[in-house]
Amino acid sequence: MTRKNGKLPAPYEALARKMILTILIVSFIPVFLVSLTIYFQFHGLYRQKVEDHLVEMVRKHKQQIDAFLAARAADVQFLADSFGRAQLSDETFLQGQLAALQRAYGTTFVDLGVVDAQGHQVSYAGPFKLNRADYSRAAWFKQVLAQRTVITDVFLGLRGLPHFIVATRYGQDDDTWILRATIDFESFNKLVSNIRIGTTGIAFIVNRAGEFQTTASLPAAGKGCFAGFYACDADPSKKIHVFLRPDENGQESIFVTGLLKDRNWLLVYRQQAADAFSELHRAERMSLVFFVLGGVCLLVMAFVLSRRMVTRVAQADREKELMSRQVIEAGKLAGIGELAAGVAHEINNPVAVMIEEAGWIQDLMSDGSLDTPENQAEVRRALKQIHTQGQRCKEITRNLLSFARGSDSRNRPLDVNRVIGDVFNLLGQRAKYAQVAVETRLAPNLPLLTASETEMHQVMLNLVSNALQAMDKEGGGRLTVSTALADGKVVIEVTDTGPGIPEAILPRIFDPFFTTKPVGQGTGLGLSICYGIIHNMGGQIEVESRVGQGTSFRVILPVQTVDETDGK
Amino acid sequence: MPSSKPSEPFIRLLLIDDETVFVEVLAKRLSRRGIEVEKAYSGGQGIQLLRKQDFDVALLDLKMVDMDGMEVLRVLKLVAPDLPVILISGHGADDAARQGQAAGAFDFLAKPCDLDLLIEKIHAAVGRGGGG
Numbered sequence: 214m215t216r217k218n219g220k221l222p223a224p225y226e227a228l229a230r231k232m233i234l235t236i237l238i239v240s241f242i243p244v245f246l247v248s249l250t251i252y253f254q255f256h257g258l259y260r261q262k263v264e265d266h267l268v269e270m271v272r273k274h275k276q277q278i279d280a281f282l283a284a285r286a287a288d289v290q291f292l293a294d295s296f297g298r299a300q301l302s303d304e305t306f307l308q309g310q311l312a313a314l315q316r317a318y319g320t321t322f323v324d325l326g327v328v329d330a331q332g333h334q335v336s337y338a339g340p341f342k343l344n345r346a347d348y349s350r351a352a353w354f355k356q357v358l359a360q361r362t363v364i365t366d367v368f369l370g371l372r373g374l375p376h377f378i379v380a381t382r383y384g385q386d387d388d389t390w391i392l393r394a395t396i397d398f399e400s401f402n403k404l405v406s407n408i409r410i411g412t413t414g415i416a417f418i419v420n421r422a423g424e425f426q427t428t429a430s431l432p433a434a435g436k437g438c439f440a441g442f443y444a445c446d447a448d449p450s451k452k453i454h455v456f457l458r459p460d461e462n463g464q465e466s467i468f469v470t471g472l473l474k475d476r477n478w479l480l481v482y483r484q485q486a487a488d489a490f491s492e493l494h495r496a497e498r499m500s501l502v503f504f505v506l507g508g509v510c511l512l513v514m515a516f517v518l519s520r521r522m523v524t525r526v527a528q529a530d531r532e533k534e535l536m537s538r539q540v541i542e543a544g545k546l547a548g549i550g551e552l553a554a555g556v557a558h559e560i561n562n563p564v565a566v567m568i569e570e571a572g573w574i575q576d577l578m579s580d581g582s583l584d585t586p587e588n589q590a591e592v593r594r595a596l597k598q599i600h601t602q603g604q605r606c607k608e609i610t611r612n613l614l615s616f617a618r619g620s621d622s623r624n625r626p627l628d629v630n631r632v633i634g635d636v637f638n639l640l641g642q643r644a645k646y647a648q649v650a651v652e653t654r655l656a657p658n659l660p661l662l663t664a665s666e667t668e669m670h671q672v673m674l675n676l677v678s679n680a681l682q683a684m685d686k687e688g689g690g691r692l693t694v695s696t697a698l699a700d701g702k703v704v705i706e707v708t709d710t711g712p713g714i715p716e717a718i719l720p721r722i723f724d725p726f727f728t729t730k731p732v733g734q735g736t737g738l739g740l741s742i743c744y745g746i747i748h749n750m751g752g753q754i755e756v757e758s759r760v761g762q763g764t765s766f767r768v769i770l771p772v773q774t775v776d777e778t779d780g781k
Numbered sequence: 782m783p784s785s786k787p788s789e790p791f792i793r794l795l796l797i798d799d800e801t802v803f804v805e806v807l808a809k810r811l812s813r814r815g816i817e818v819e820k821a822y823s824g825g826q827g828i829q830l831l832r833k834q835d836f837d838v839a840l841l842d843l844k845m846v847d848m849d850g851m852e853v854l855r856v857l858k859l860v861a862p863d864l865p866v867i868l869i870s871g872h873g874a875d876d877a878a879r880q881g882q883a884a885g886a887f888d889f890l891a892k893p894c895d896l897d898l899l900i901e902k903i904h905a906a907v908g909r910g911g912g913g
Contacts, residue, residue, distance in 0.1 A: 554872070558844060561871030562800050565893035569806040572896055576813055598802055646844045688849065 225523050232519035240511050248504055252497070259493045267469045267489070268453045270408065271482050274416065275453070275471040278404055282364055282379075282474055285321070285396055288314065289379050290362065292325075293392040298383065301327050301392060307338040314394075323376060323395040328354070330389035339395065341372050348393075357382045357391055364474060366420045367398060367427075374398070377426075402427045405480070411491065413466075414484035418473065426478055457486065537745040540725060541668075543738060552613075552639070552674070559609050559642050563602035570595040570602070612638040626661040627669060629696055629703055629770075636673045637694075640681060647681050648689030649709075656697045660772045668746045675739040676707040676766050683711030683764065690763070698772075702752075705768040713760040722756065743768075792816045792907050793835070797827035797853065798842035798869070814900055824848030824856075831860050838906045840899075842892075843870035843877055851884060858885045865906035869894060 292301070292310055300306050307325050314322040324339020332349025348354040353365040362381045369375060380393040405427045408416035418426035456468040460483065467489050469482040487494065574595050577588050615635050633653060637644075644651050662669075677694070684690035690710035697704045714722060721727045723744040728737030747754045752770035794816050798804050801822055808818040819836065821827035824845055831839070839857060843850030850868065857866055865887035870877055878889035887906045890899060 558871035561892045562803065565871065566800065566803045566806065568893045569803060569810060569896075573806050573810055576810055595806070598806070602802070645846050648846070648849075688852075 222527075225527050228526065229519045229523040232522065233515045236515035236519065237511065240515075241508070244504075244507065244511075248500070252500065255496070256493065259496070260490065263489055263493070264455050264467070264469075267410075267467070267482060267484075268455060270410075271416075271469045271471050271480060272453050274405070274408060275473055275480050278418070278473055278480065281401070281404060285379050285394070286362055286364060286381070288318075288322075289392055289394045290381050293381055293383055298327065298390045301325075302336045304336045304338060304344075307336050311338040319400065320397050321400045323397045325395075326393045328380075328391040328393055330384075330387050334393075335390070343371065346371055353378050353380055354391075358389070366422075366424065366477075377401070408482060411484055411488040413488040414482065416480065416482045418478050418480050420478055460485065537749070540738060541671075541742050541745060555640070555643050555678075556609060556613055560606055563605040563609075566602045567599045570598045624663045624665055627664045627666055628661055629659055629669070629705060630655040632666065632669045632673055633694055633696065633705075635670060636677050640674070640677055643678075644681055644692065647685035649681055649684050650689075650691045652691065652693045654693065654695035656695075659696055659698055659703055662703060662750075662770055662772060664750055664770070668750075672743045672746055672768065673705075673707075675743050676768075679739060680707055680709035680711060680764070684709055687712055699769075701772055703770045703772055705770070706765060707768075708763060708765040710763040713762055713764055714756070714758040715760055716758075719756065719758060723754070792837050792903065794818050794903065795821060795827060795830060795836040795839040797821040797824060797839065797845075799823055799845040799847070800842065810896060811900075816900070816903065824850070824853035827853060828856050828860065831857060831864070836861070836864060838887075838903055839864055839866045840903075841866050841868055841886075843868055843881070844872060851880065854881060854884050854886060867899075867902055867906055 296306070296310070301310075307327070311322060311325045314325075324337065324341065324343070326337040326339070326343065326346075327335045328348055329335050332347055332351070332354050334343060334346040334348065337344050337346070351370075353363055356365070357363040357380045360382075363378070365378045365380075367375050367377045370378075375398040376395050377398070378393055378395055380391050382389060382391045384390050405416045405418055408414070417428075420426055453469060453471045456470070457465065458468065460466040465486040467484055467486050471480045472478070473480050574592050577583060577592060580588075582588050583592065612635070615638070633655065637651065637653070641651070677692070680692050684692065687710075692710075693706070693708045695706045695708075697706075718727075718729070723740050724737075725741040726737040727741070730737075744754055747768055747770070750770055752768060755767045755769070756764065757767070758764040792815065794811065796804055796808060796811075796818050798807075799822055804820045804822060808820050811818050819830050819834070821830050824847055827839070827841070841850055841853060841857070845853070850870070854866055854868070857864060862885075866881075866885070868878065868881040868886045868889045869892050870889070871892040881889055888902050890902065
């Protein structure tokens with residue numbers, strides 16, 4: 214059966230889609246927003262924490278290195294102050310001092326030397342053959358003449374090994390003398406090289422020329438590479454700076470820098486961002502996985518849930534459809550009973566006439582006086598009357614049959630005006646007996662409806678016969694049936710001048726089994742069947758009633774194109 | 782005094798029915814059986830006839846176009862309270878008979894009715910109403 218009441222799966226598909234979409238939107242938007250908020254909050258906080266940790270570490274080391282350099286300079290100054298040029302020029306004494314220093318600091322001090330104003334080493338204590346070495350051209354020598362105490366950058370010098378010199382100057386002009394100490398590169402290097410975090414975290418020191426002051430397992434960077442870091446010098450309140458930039462391999466890295474040694478050196482801690490934030494990234498990956506998993510669960514749930522619900526709805530609709538069908542069938546039976554009673558009276562009248570006419574002919578025959586012309590004429594008249602009354606019966610049964618025709622509920626193009634005509638053919642006589650004046654105002658050229666003829670008959674029979682019954686009780690009235698086309702819909706109005714329906718029961722008149730008739734005289738199904746049929750057709754039925762004035766039922770039916778359901 | 786024998790032609794019957802042909806043919810048949818029939822084709826006409834003359838019995842159709850048979854019965858009973866009224870109707874409804882009898886009808890017959898049965902009822906009505 215192809216009915217347009219939603220049994221087709223398409224509307225259910227649409228419903229399911231709408232439900233899935235709603236569930237997804239309603240659940241995803243808050244989850245997404247919360248996740249985003251948490252992500253950014255967590256991301257920022259964690260980053261800050263990592264950076265703070267690195268800054269703190271670099272600050273500590275910077276202080277440590279500065280303290281180390283200051284302490285070595287102080288050591289050298291202390292020696293010079295304590296013993297003076299004469300004593301220190303004695304190489305044995307000088308060796309004794311070196312041994313004392315090495316006892317205290319291990320191998321930090323490599324050698325000691327006293328240099329005169331011309332740059333010649335006067336005395337020397339240490340492992341190299343540097344007696345009488347000439348430092349007059351060395352950069353540090355020129356510096357120390359100008360500055361009193363100098364800590365040099367790391368250089369190879371005369372010995373060809375990386376080292377740096379702490380030198381301090383005493384005396385004036387030709388009396389000028391310099392105490393010079395070489396600091397072991399290795400022991401200094403340890404201060405920095407033990408800073409290792411993660412897999413890529415390394416620390417190193419560069420001078421302003423970009424030369425490494427510690428061993429660093431990275432290729433020599435361009436001289437300008439660290440120039441930018443020095444520029445941060447401008448803001449002395451912030452001693453440690455954090456930069457994020459690509460390293461020499463193009464890997465995004467975090468650089469934490471602090472200036473050392475009167476801003477001449479730069480302590481650089483460098484770690485690839487991916488390594489530094491590896492915990493963060495792992496947490497992000499984890500939450501992304503949870504988010505995706507949750508999303509998939511949600512998706513599956515939305516899909517399964519809405520499928521299940523729509524299946525239920527479809528099932529409920531099917532059951533409702535079946536139920537209303539059964540009610541309609543039950544109502545049809547009840548309607549047939551009512552119709553039969555109405556029609557019986559109409560048929561009984563002509564039948565009574567026929568029986569009496571036949572009886573009359575028998576009367577005449579029993580007299581044996583059929584020979585007279587008057588009697589023959591009388592017999593002919595009686596026979597003609599029987600024929601006429603027979604025709605009347607035939608007309609009535611023909612009308613009845615128009616209702617039985619197509620007792621299936623298939624939809625066909627249907628002219629509402631014709632249906633109303635059929636109904637009055639059947640109920641016209643009853644209206645007459647009920648002293649009801651019938652007026653029909655049928656709009657011409659109404660579009661055809663797509664509906665079941667039987668069902669439309671049922672609706673109109675119910676409405677008209679209800680009106681007739683209501684007015685019959687009142688001793689007559691006026692019944693107006695009109696059709697019209699309004700807003701592309703066919704509007705049928707059945708108005709009576711009956712007693713009207715009390716307001717108290719007006720909302721219940723379409724309820725199944727609701728009736729005001731005595732027990733056994735009404736099923737209470739008539740109007741509920743009308744309601745069911747009309748709703749199945751996608752239409753509506755409205756009622757307006759005033760006690761003492763009458764009742765008006767308005768049936769509004771959508772016009773459907775014939776080909777829509779014509780594919781029977 | 783009219784006796785209740787079928788051969789005696791003194792029963793005056795008022796037949797009220799809007800089915801003209803039925804009235805005509807029934808009147809003819811009843812006349813042959815000694816019942817004088819006054820024909821009324823509507824409730825109003827029947828009431829007028831009853832006002833003008835006396836009847837022994839009335840035969841009244843319940844369903845008529847101008848007036849409801851029940852209403853006619855009430856008026857008939859007002860005009861001639863002793864007149865036995867037999868109701869006839871194509872509507873074989875039991876409650877119509879019950880209602881009619883409550884309103885003072887003598888009996889009820891469903892249309893089409895057996896003529897012999899009708900005559901029997903008429904005699905019974907006359908015997909009770911007129912012979913009392």
